[in-house]
Amino acid sequence: MTVKPLDAPTLPPDVLLRVERLTMRFGGLVAVDDVSFDVRRGEITALIGPNGAGKTTVFNCITGFYKPTVGRLTLDRDGRPWLLERLRDHQISREAGVARTFQNIRLFGGMTALENLLVAQHAPLMKASGMTVLGVLGVGGFGKAERAAIEKARRWLERIGLADRADDPAADLPYGDQRRLEIARAMCTDPVLLCLDEPAAGLNPRESADLNALLRSIRSEDGAAVLLIEHDMSVVMEISDHVVVLDYGRLICDGAPKSVREDPRVIAAYLGVEDEEVSAVEREIEETAS
Numbered sequence: 327m328t329v330k331p332l333d334a335p336t337l338p339p340d341v342l343l344r345v346e347r348l349t350m351r352f353g354g355l356v357a358v359d360d361v362s363f364d365v366r367r368g369e370i371t372a373l374i375g376p377n378g379a380g381k382t383t384v385f386n387c388i389t390g391f392y393k394p395t396v397g398r399l400t401l402d403r404d405g406r407p408w409l410l411e412r413l414r415d416h417q418i419s420r421e422a423g424v425a426r427t428f429q430n431i432r433l434f435g436g437m438t439a440l441e442n443l444l445v446a447q448h449a450p451l452m453k454a455s456g457m458t459v460l461g462v463l464g465v466g467g468f469g470k471a472e473r474a475a476i477e478k479a480r481r482w483l484e485r486i487g488l489a490d491r492a493d494d495p496a497a498d499l500p501y502g503d504q505r506r507l508e509i510a511r512a513m514c515t516d517p518v519l520l521c522l523d524e525p526a527a528g529l530n531p532r533e534s535a536d537l538n539a540l541l542r543s544i545r546s547e548d549g550a551a552v553l554l555i556e557h558d559m560s561v562v563m564e565i566s567d568h569v570v571v572l573d574y575g576r577l578i579c580d581g582a583p584k585s586v587r588e589d590p591r592v593i594a595a596y597l598g599v600e601d602e603e604v605s606a607v608e609r610e611i612e613e614t615a616s
């Protein structure tokens with residue numbers, strides 16, 4: 327049991343995760359440099375930026391794969407604040423309620439689609455078994471918990487349009503279906519925050535539209551906040567409520583998709599102009615604003 331940190335700040339009610347002054351150094355390389363932003367409840371937040379901007383490193387800090395060099399990551403789950411930088415990765419997923427997917431699909435290819443969704447519910451099932459053979463044999467609450475797990479898995483297969491492929495090995499599914507199955511697997515852990523690393527990579531336009539619909543339904547029906555890294559700007563602009571832009575490890579702007587798309591700093595970063603030119607563009611913006 328993890329004890330609630332006494333020094334965790336109280337977040338505004340609409341903020342689920344507050345990232346403050348996050349910095350991650352690898353030797354002499356500053357991969358993430360003093361980055362701060364909020365992820366609000368019930369919103370889809372996109373983390374964008376050119377290759378090497380530090381997006382995956384931010385994800386790895388939030389999900390506990392890396393311990394940040396500096397910074398505070400506060401997540402409020404049902405009124406209980408957690409300081410993620412102090413937790414191990416399994417505590418971040420189980421106690422704070424953060425689930426993630428990776429750039430490369432990490433399903434159990436030899437297991438069926440249904441089994442993949444049951445594996446995700448391993449922790450509550452083990453708890454219901456009381457960690458004993460008697461529990462697994464159906465004495466106590468295990469049988470009920472197992473039925474609930476199967477029901478939840480089937481419900482998710484329905485939602486992602488794979489009910490008729492429940493018994494097929496995950497590896498036999500088309501790529502887009504595997505992507506959605508991976509998201510369903512993460513959702514079977516009932517997260518408050520779902521982190522997706524390039525979910526639209528390699529999808530065709532129809533699969534991409536299915537993904538957008540799924541993410542929108544997660545936002546509206548499950549109430550989970552989504553934080554996604556995405557290079558596909560059509561996906562970002564279509565489904566995000568809030569966009570955070572990184573470049574060379576620094577946050578260069580964040581806001582609504584429309585304002586971010588028109589921001590000259592973002593355009594400059596994506597066009598790959600030289601540092602001096604970006605500074606010139608920044609000066610221009612400041613002059614225009616004043």
Ligand SMILES: Nc1ncnc2c1ncn2[C@@H]1O[C@H](COP(=O)(O)OP(=O)(O)OP(=O)(O)O)[C@@H](O)[C@H]1O
Nearest residue numbers: 352355356357375376377378379380381382383384
């Ligand atoms: N474990 C590590 N050790 C050393 N350097 C790392 C490590 N992880 C990331 N980096 C470096 O940190 C910088 C940011 O990398 P990161 O993968 O976070 O960028 P990204 O924005 O996710 O890029 P991409 O869009 O290409 O996936 C890069 O220069 C990368 O080489």
